Amino acid sequence: MDIKLNQKVIKDLCGTVSFKRGDAFYRAGKVEFTDNNEHWVKATVTGADVFKVTVTKSNDSHFTTDCTCPKLASVTHECQHVAAVLLAILDEQKQRTSNAIKNYDRPVNALAEGLLNIFSNESRRTSGHQLHFETRKILNTVFGIGPVEASDQQMMLGVTMNIGPIKIEDISEFLKNVANRQSAILSDLFTYDPKLHCFQNDIDSIIKILIQIVHDSELSLQDENDFSTLIIPPSFWQQLVPLLKKAPEVLFIEAGEVTGQFQVSTERLPLLFNFEKGTDKDYSLKIAGISNLIVLHKYNLIWMKTQLIQLSTEDCSRLFELKNMLAQSRTDSIPILQDQMGFFVEKVVPGLRRIGEVQIDGDITKQFLTEPLIPKLYLDRVNNRLLAGIEFQYGKIVFNPLEDREPKVNSLLIRDMVREDQILELLDEGSFAKTDGGYFLHNEELEYEFLYHVMPKLQKLVQVYATTAVRNRIFREPARPQIRVKVKK
Numbered sequence: 328m329d330i331k332l333n334q335k336v337i338k339d340l341c342g343t344v345s346f347k348r349g350d351a352f353y354r355a356g357k358v359e360f361t362d363n364n365e366h367w368v369k370a371t372v373t374g375a376d377v378f379k380v381t382v383t384k385s386n387d388s389h390f391t392t393d394c395t396c397p398k399l400a401s402v403t404h405e406c407q408h409v410a411a412v413l414l415a416i417l418d419e420q421k422q423r424t425s426n427a428i429k430n431y432d433r434p435v436n437a438l439a440e441g442l443l444n445i446f447s448n449e450s451r452r453t454s455g456h457q458l459h460f461e462t463r464k465i466l467n468t469v470f471g472i473g474p475v476e477a478s479d480q481q482m483m484l485g486v487t488m489n490i491g492p493i494k495i496e497d498i499s500e501f502l503k504n505v506a507n508r509q510s511a512i513l514s515d516l517f518t519y520d521p522k523l524h525c526f527q528n529d530i531d532s533i534i535k536i537l538i539q540i541v542h543d544s545e546l547s548l549q550d551e552n553d554f555s556t557l558i559i560p561p562s563f564w565q566q567l568v569p570l571l572k573k574a575p576e577v578l579f580i581e582a583g584e585v586t587g588q589f590q591v592s593t594e595r596l597p598l599l600f601n602f603e604k605g606t607d608k609d610y611s612l613k614i615a616g617i618s619n620l621i622v623l624h625k626y627n628l629i630w631m632k633t634q635l636i637q638l639s640t641e642d643c644s645r646l647f648e649l650k651n652m653l654a655q656s657r658t659d660s661i662p663i664l665q666d667q668m669g670f671f672v673e674k675v676v677p678g679l680r681r682i683g684e685v686q687i688d689g690d691i692t693k694q695f696l697t698e699p700l701i702p703k704l705y706l707d708r709v710n711n712r713l714l715a716g717i718e719f720q721y722g723k724i725v726f727n728p729l730e731d732r733e734p735k736v737n738s739l740l741i742r743d744m745v746r747e748d749q750i751l752e753l754l755d756e757g758s759f760a761k762t763d764g765g766y767f768l769h770n771e772e773l774e775y776e777f778l779y780h781v782m783p784k785l786q787k788l789v790q791v792y793a794t795t796a797v798r799n800r801i802f803r804e805p806a807r808p809q810i811r812v813k814v815k816k
């Protein structure tokens with residue numbers, strides 16, 4: 328279908344908020360064309376729900392749109408689903424045009440390239456696989472990633488490289504050869520020759536970064552006994568991750584053994600922190616699971632043999648210190664004096680909850696307030712604005728987290744900081760403006776956003792109390808069927 332489309336047309340039609348959301352939907356691959364012909368495009372957009380969008384071409388390459396999502400009667404702009412589908416159509420149209428240009432160009436380009444290849448000086452050949460006239464053999468390359476101890480005793484991540492069955496014994500030397508387009512003897516039977524061999528493009532991108540590491544890194548980073556491992560400086564890690572994810576085969580290796588396939592997850596660590604009553608009146612904190620993991624604190628990563636887990640900088644450095652502390656005292660149990668216990672529960676427990684599971688013995692909890700968090704959200708409309716107030720309640724203790732995130736309470740309160748944070752983050756996502764003690768939304772577009780996209784998530788976490796002025800804003804009637812009649816003269 329050919330329609331007149333550009334980013335501005337879509338923005339005008341859908342408004343900036345829907346445009347941005349639609350763009351995110353599209354880029355996350357949530358748009359799927361179900362029907363695409365010269366008269367209309369039908370597509371589904373999958374978010375929390377699946378909505379069907381139809382874009383129908385009218386005369387003169389203009390078009391009409393329709394979406395199955397619920398809409399506020401008062402909203403004049405098209406929704407983000409329509410925006411997502413229009414962006415998909417726009418990209419598809421662009422691609423068709425550029426392919427047409429490429430096809431037209433190809434004979435000329437290929438000839439020129441062929442001619443250059445015949446009379447080439449070698450520098451035109453990169454180590455990567457080229458699209459045209461490539462006659463070199465693509466080398467089957469496997470990378471290994473795993474923890475290594477650097478010369479300064481820090482745990483670092485290292486990379487090893489295999490070509491086919493051959494392990495590269497001196498990776499820095501080999502990478503230098505690749506960079507200089509020189510051949511390298513890798514075994515009695517195989518010599519790498521840049522004139523005969525090349526790498527698949529995804530592998531080549533990784534090799535380029537590794538070459539940079541070899542150029543940049545100081546000798547002190549190298550393991551003097553093992554030249555097969557190149558230590559990855561933390562500053563290069565973030566660049567490497569997406570490439571390693573794309574490469575055909577990257578393995579986890581620990582102490583020479585393959586332990587799994589490369590992946591980085593944000594899963595919860597299998598750590599258990601148990602506060603127990605010890606002898607006499609004192610307590611102890613027992614920590615289980617910490618000896619099995621390696622903290623790669625310069626990368627904010629935890630190595631767990633079969634997976635790498637990404638942590639926030641704060642959580643990772645806390646875990647690093649905790650592990651060091653336990654290692655130095657050769658114990659997995661920390662004694663806590665009775666009068667320290669309050670401080671622990673209040674200040675340490677919330678942090679521990681972020682990196683693992685916390686259990687507190689019944690004997691201990693009796694002395695603290697362990698009522699569950701009951702969060703309440705109050706919504707009202709005044710002067711054409713949506714107002715929101717938030718209240719956190721633990722038993723008899725009620726406070727407004729916007730006024731005071733650290734309320735002074737007489738008894739020791741075990742707070743659910745994870746959930747408190749989730750709720751406040753969601754409210755921030757709603758683009759509310761903050762006033763003393765409350766929130767308000769200053770336009771209708773944001774209000775629609777909030778009521779339809781943020782509220783469903785919030786409702787899972789908080790009790791919502793809305794006045795009828797707010798309830799009336801939510802349009803719940805079923806969509807009426809539409810009949811269109813076209814009359815041709």
Ligand SMILES: [Zn+2]
Pocket residue numbers: 378394395396406407408409
């Ligand atoms: Zn929609």
